[in-house]
Amino acid sequence: MEQLLQEIVAKYNYWLYIILMMIGLYAIISKNNLIKKLVGMNIFQTAIILFFISISYKEQATIPIIRNAHGPGHVSPEAIQATAYMNPLPHVLMLTAIVVSVATFGVALAIAVKVYGEYETLEEDEIRTRIREKIK
Amino acid sequence: MKRIGLIVVILCGAVLLYATRDFPAWGDPASPASTHVSPHYIEHALQETEVPNLVTAVLADYRSYDTMFETLVIFGAGVACFLLLRSFGARRREGWYVRHIPTGVVIHFRKRPRIPHSRFFERLDTEWVPHDLIIMTICRILLPFIQLFSLYVVAHGDFSPGGGFQGGVMFGASLVLMAISFDLRTALSRVGERILALLAFLGVVLYGGIGVLCMLLGGEFLDYSELAKILPVHAEEARALGMIGVEVGVGIAVTAVMAVIYVNIASAGRHDEGL
Numbered sequence: 001m002e003q004l005l006q007e008i009v010a011k012y013n014y015w016l017y018i019i020l021m022m023i024g025l026y027a028i029i030s031k032n033n034l035i036k037k038l039v040g041m042n043i044f045q046t047a048i049i050l051f052f053i054s055i056s057y058k059e060q061a062t063i064p065i066i067r068n069a070h071g072p073g074h075v076s077p078e079a080i081q082a083t084a085y086m087n088p089l090p091h092v093l094m095l096t097a098i099v100v101s102v103a104t105f106g107v108a109l110a111i112a113v114k115v116y117g118e119y120e121t122l123e124e125d126e127i128r129t130r131i132r133e134k135i136k
Numbered sequence: 137m138k139r140i141g142l143i144v145v146i147l148c149g150a151v152l153l154y155a156t157r158d159f160p161a162w163g164d165p166a167s168p169a170s171t172h173v174s175p176h177y178i179e180h181a182l183q184e185t186e187v188p189n190l191v192t193a194v195l196a197d198y199r200s201y202d203t204m205f206e207t208l209v210i211f212g213a214g215v216a217c218f219l220l221l222r223s224f225g226a227r228r229r230e231g232w233y234v235r236h237i238p239t240g241v242v243i244h245f246r247k248r249p250r251i252p253h254s255r256f257f258e259r260l261d262t263e264w265v266p267h268d269l270i271i272m273t274i275c276r277i278l279l280p281f282i283q284l285f286s287l288y289v290v291a292h293g294d295f296s297p298g299g300g301f302q303g304g305v306m307f308g309a310s311l312v313l314m315a316i317s318f319d320l321r322t323a324l325s326r327v328g329e330r331i332l333a334l335l336a337f338l339g340v341v342l343y344g345g346i347g348v349l350c351m352l353l354g355g356e357f358l359d360y361s362e363l364a365k366i367l368p369v370h371a372e373e374a375r376a377l378g379m380i381g382v383e384v385g386v387g388i389a390v391t392a393v394m395a396v397i398y399v400n401i402a403s404a405g406r407h408d409e410g411l
Contacts, residue, residue: 022146054162
């Protein structure tokens with residue numbers, strides 16, 4: 001039990017993101033309302049984004065912007081240490097991922113508007129019965 | 137369904153939590169993500185590109201091909217929203233509402249009235265009628281500052297946190313704020329649908345155009361150091377300038393697509409009234 005607790009404390013960031021991700025996944029699977037499903041999808045994406053950002057963190061490091069880069073007394077290129085700055089790559093990937101997630105969320109909402117115009121409901125089971133009635 | 141979902145989620149979460157045992161510790165500088173290509177970026181990006189903000193350097197230079205297609209994805213999202221929702225037919229409605237501004241009297245017309253273009257009359261939305269002087273005044277004061285700040289974020293993205301995506305989203309949000317605080321017609325009369333479509337296209341073309349320009353100057357696609365042949369700067373500074381150009385393209389495209397998505401969703405594609 002104590003070992004497990006130590007494990008959790010050492011990796012608590014991953015635990016939090018996985019719990020958040022599972023909340024999103026649960027919403028996607030079991031919620032009946034399409035908008036709630038989309039919100040679940042967004043929570044899922046947020047968990048992934050937080051996960052990537054936490055990977056880029058380094059102890060004793062600052063944000064990935066070189067200090068004293070230009071101007072008088074600027075830092076020489078040899079003096080820049082990789083351990084002094086956080087990993088910029090996950091930041092880049094998530095920066096684009098955030099905007100793309102907003103754009104895809106927009107498309108998903110557009111489809112939801114279309115669905116509502118067609119069936120006048122956003123509840124999944126009601127949509128299913130309407131479709132069945134239409135086939136008959 | 138709910139119970140099955142819960143079982144799936146718990147199983148999935150348990151597997152993932154078990155997998156965290158092999159993950160690097162929190163803040164470990166020797167973790168796999170921080171050891172292969174990222175030290176090269178941190179130690180050489182300033183020397184090679186003259187850009188202190190490493191995130192911008194990696195985004196717009198080392199991985200610019202990726203970023204170009206991200207921009208294209210956003211453009212595609214805007215086009216998808218337009219194609220899914222836009223409809224040009226007139227909505228069936230129960231009437232039109234016009235407010236006489238000095239007295240605040242609202243007049244209901246059964247047929248479409250000819251509203252005179254004066255500052256005494258304004259058309260109202262049928263379903264929801266927001267008219268709040270405080271909100272409108274505050275937003276009118278705030279809007280220029282929000283837009284100025286977003287331009288600053290784009291232009292200063294090489295030196296401080298910022299860049300085309302953030303600045304573009306902020307500018308798009310200012311357009312959305314205008315549509316919310318006044319109404320959709322006011323926002324669309326300032327920045328019309330055609331202008332938005334043109335801007336979205338222009339942003340992507342600006343990005344691709346800089347890439348093609350580099351090819352025409354004899355380099356590879358999106359190799360900005362070739363721009364030094366036509367700009368009075370070193371090859372490294374040319375890379376920084378190429379990044380700014382690309383970021384401006386991204387910013388324009390993102391701004392336009394955010395506004396297109398909002399306008400189409402808010403009015404269900406009619407562009408006449410909406411939240």
